[in-house]
Amino acid sequence: MLILTCPYCGVAADETELACGGEAHLTRHGPGSSDDAFHGYLFSRKNPRGLHVERWRHVQGCGKWFHAARDTVTLQVFGTYPAQSHEPPEDIVRAIRRRHPEWTWKGAA
C-alpha cells in the first residue's frame, strides 16, 4: 500500500485512492507508423525490477494524472510530477541519481 503525493492537490494519497497507469512518457504512434513502432507503443511496456517512471491517477481525489519515479524493489519514491511533461524534472533526476548514480533518462549519456 504505497503512499504517493499528488502534485496537483498536494494530498499524500494512499494507494486505495490511486490507479496505476503503467509506464510513463510513451510516445503515441498513429496512422502511418510502422507495424513495429505501433506494436512497441501498444504492447511493449517496461516493467522493470528497480527504477521505474509510472503514470498514476488520483482517481478517488482530484482526478488528475501524474507521474511517479520510484523503485519497484525497495519501494523508495523519488518524486511525483505532473503528467503534462516530456521527461522527469531535474530535482527528481538528482534524487534518483543519489541512489542510482548510473541512471540516466532513457539511457541518454
Added chain:
Amino acid sequence: MSKRLSTGGRLIDRSRRIGFSFNGKPLAGHPGDTLASALLANDQMMVGRSFKYHRPRGIVASGVEEPNALVNMGEGKRFEPNQRATTTELFDGLTARSQNHWPSLDFDIGGINKHLSRLLPAGFYYKMFMYPRAFWKSVYEPFIRQSAGLGQAPTERDADSYEHFYAFADVLVIGGGVAGLLAARHAADTGARVLVLEQTAHWGGRSPVDGGTVDGSPVAQFIDETVSALEQMPNVTLRRRCMGAGVYDHGYVLGYERLTDHLPYAQGPRHRLWRIRAKQIVTATGAIERPLSFAGNDIPGVMLASAMRDYAVDYAVSPGERVVVATNNDDGYRTAICLRNAGVNVLRVLDARSAGGGALMDDARALGIRVDPGRGIAKVGGGKRVQSVQICAQDGVGGALEALKCDAVAMSGGWSPVVHLWSHCGGKLLWDEAQAHFRPDPEHPPLGADGNGFVRAAGASNGALALCDTLADATEAGKAAAKAAGFRRRNTRAPVGEAVSERPLEAVWLMPQQADVGLRSKSWLDFQNDVKVSDVQLAAREGFESVEHTKRYTTLGMATDQGKLSNINGLAVLSDALGQPIPATGTTTFRPPYTPISMGAIAGEARDEVFQPIRRTPIHDWHDAHGADWEPVGQWRRPYAFRRGSESAHDAVIREVRNTREAVGLLDASTLGKLIVKGPDAGRFLDMLYTNMMSTLKPGRCRYGLMCNENGFLMDDGVVARIDEDTFLCHTTTGGAEHIHAHMEEWLQTEWWDWQVYVANVTEQHAQIGVVGPMARKLLDKIGGMDLSAEALPFMAWADGRIGGFDARVYRISFSGELSYEIAVPASQGLAFWKLLISAGAEFGIMPYGTEALHVMRAEKGFIMIGDETDGTVIPQDLGLDWAISGKKEDYIGKRAQARSHMADPDRWKLVGLETTDGSVLPDGAYAVGEGVNANGQKVTQGRVTSTYYSPTLDRGIAMGLVLHGPDRMGEEITFPCTDGKTYSARIVDPVFYDKDGEKQNV
C-alpha cells in the same frame, strides 16, 4: 494424567467455576483459562486427529503457534472451524468439537492411514492420483474429500458484525511484552504518538512466567508499573487482544482486534480490522520455542517445555504426573525447576549437550532433579497418551540405554525469533550461529518511501533472548524509532536486568543425531500437515533443492499455523540432506497475516446494502410500485419489465413491445451516460475519440457515434448532440459513463493537454424519458408547449423548450425503430414529468416498458448493443458499421490498430441476422459448427450468437451473430449444436428484421 494443581494460577480466578463442553461432554474451568488450559485441567490431552494419518494429537503449545489443538467452535450462525484452543479465552457456555476424525475422536477409521504411512510419502498425492485418469472423479476425489480437510465449513450466515478502523501513529509497537512496553515507553517519552498492539489478553508476554528482575524488582512489577505509566500518557494508545497481522508498503499495517470473542453475549462488533499508517514500527513479537525431532514427538503428552511452564504458572495446570524434559539449551531447565516447584515429579532432564548446562542445571540438581548430559530421546512409547520414553545417547543411532515410564515429555530445541512482521515487507534475515536461529538483519530493514528503514525489531524477536539483553535492546529501539519519526531523542536510561550465566545451546536437528530411518519416519516436523523428517529427506533425494519447492512438495509449513513450529527444523533437515549450511538454504517467504484472521474482519462493514450502493433514477420508486422486475446494469437498477397481475415477465415483455409498436411506450432512460464536452477544441477532440466526424455536426443536430480504444476495439456507442459551437453532449451506454469520462480525461490530460477542452459528467443532472411509438407525437402535442412536428423537429434533431410546464430538451432519436422522442428534464422534476406522461397518455394506451422490451425492439431493428455484439475483441468493421467510420479523418483513436493485418483479415467473423428454420429461439452464445475438427480434436466453429430473442412483432425467434464470411452467405443455413442437447438450424439473413427502410421512425 494432566490436572489442576491445588494452588497457584496467575491468570485464573479460582473462586469461580464456568461450564463449557467438548465433543458434547460438559466440563468446568475457571475464568481466565484458555480452552486449552481448561481441557488439560480436565485431563483432555488428546484434542484431535492429524490431517493425513489421523494420528491422535494433543496440545503442544500455549499460544498462537499451536498446530494441533484446532477445534470447531460454536453452533449455527456462530459456528467457526479451526479455532486454536490455546488462544481461545474460556467463557461460560463455550462449545467446542474436535476435528479430523470419523466417527469419533477416540475411534477413528482414518487412523488406518497411519499403518499405511510407508505408502503415503512426500508427494504422495502428486504421485498416486495421476493415473488412471478416470479414477479421479469416482475414486480418488471422494476418498480425499472424506479424509482431508481441517474442520468443517459453516452452513449458516454469520450472525456477527465486524468493522474497519483507521489509525495513525508516529511509532507503532507490535507486541506488549517487556520489549514492546519498554520501547513504547521510551518512544512516548519523546512526545511521539505511540500505539501498542498486544495479541493476547495480558501485558508482559512470557516474562512473568520466566521470571527475572528489572532494576532489582521482580519483572512482573516492572510490567505493571510500565503499563500504568503508559496508560497515563495522552499520546499513547494501548490495545490488547489486537494482533499485528501484517506489515505492508510504506508503513501500512493491519491490526486484528478480537473484541467480543471472549464475551459472547456482548453487543457490538466481534472483530475490528485496524488499518494503520505508522511512520515507524517496532516489532517486539517475541520468540517461539522449537520442538525437538525424535520418534513419537507427536504423541499426546509431548509438549514444548515453555508451554508446560505456562500452563503450570499461568493456569495451575500440570500436564502430567511423571515428566521427562529433553533439551539442548538451558531454558529447558526452567521448566524442570518450575514443575518441580509446583510439586510435579520431574523424572529426568535429558540434555543433548555432552557437557550439560550452566547455572540453571546446578539449580535443578540442587532441587534433586536428575540430569543426564549427552542424552536424548530415542523414541516415545504410547498411542493416545505418552506412556514411556526410551533414552539414548544423542551422538548415536538410537540404541536404547534405558526406558522410563512417564506420562508427559517437555521438549526444548531452542528459540526462534518471530521475524514474520519484520519480513513481510522485505526485511532481510541473518543466521545467528550461536543461537541457531534467523534474526532480523539490521542492515537490511524494510524501506519506506524515503528509502530509509521503517521497521525495527526489539527484544527476543531481535534475538535478544535474555531479559537483561532485551531491556537494553528495546530501550534503544524505542528511542531510535521516535527519532526516525522526527522526535527529539531524550536522554532516558535503560533499566538493568540481572544476568543469568547460561551455557550456549547446541543445535539439535535430529534426536539422536544418526537416527535410523525407522525413527526418522516417526519424527514429526510439521504436526498439522503430518510432515516428518523422512519426508523432507526424501524430497531432497528426489531433487527438491529449493526450500520453496520442498515446502510445496512435502506441504511443510503450509497448514493454518504456517509452520511456526516446523519451519526452522524443516529447513535445517533439508540443509543437512543437501550438505549445505542453513543460510544457504534460506527461509520460505513470510506472508501476512501472522495468524489467520476472520473473513468477517476483512469484509468489515461492506456487506448487504453497504457492499455496493445501488444507484437509483429519480423515477425508481414509481417503477418499484408498478411491478418492476429489477435488472442490475452497472450499479444501477433498471426495470426489466413491468408485470401486471399474475402475468409472467415473458408475457409482460411481449405486451410492452406490442404496445410500443402499436400505441405508445414510456422508457426511463435516465441511466444513459451524459457527458458535456466543451471548449474551442471540443470538435477536434471528439473527432479523435469517435470513429465518425463530429466536428461537422451542426448545432441542433444529433449523430450516432462509435468509440474505440487504442487497440481498435469497440468500447462504447451513443448519440452525440451539438449544443453550440463549443459544446457537445455525448450520450454513453448506461454502464459506460464513468469509464468513458475517465477515458476522455486520460487523453486530455496525458496526450493533448494543450487542447482547450473541458469534460463534465452530468449523467445524474437529468432525468431522461423515452416517449416511443406511433402515438408519441399526439401525446406530446396534448401536453403542449413545443412544436414537435416532423418539420420543426426532424429525425436526429434536438430542441430546448417547455413541455407541459417543464423545462425540457427533446431529442428526436430512436433505438426502437418507432417515432421516438427522448426528453431530458432536470432530475428533480423527472418523477413529476413521468407521472404527467402516464396520466396524459392514458387515452393513447400508454404503458411503461423495461430493458428487455428495449432489447427486443433494438434487435428487431438490427441495432447493436455494446456488451452483446461486442466483447472487447470486436471492431466496428466486424459489425458492418463501416458507414460510421469517417474515411476523411487522418486519425482517430483505434484507426492505426484497425489497419493491423489481423484486423483487416477477411476471415474475421462478421455480423449477420439469424433466423431459425423452425421459428424457435436460438440459445444465447451458441456456436455454429463447420466441417472437420481443429488441432485439439474439437469441431471447427464458424460463428456464434451474440443476441437472441423471441420477437413478438414477427412472432418468431430472431438473432444476431458473428459468422465467418457471413455477409457473403445470405440465405445459407448453418447448424448450432447446443448444450441443451438440441441442434438448431438457422438461415443467415440481413440483421434488420423490421422496417428496413426506417419509415416508422422518420414520420
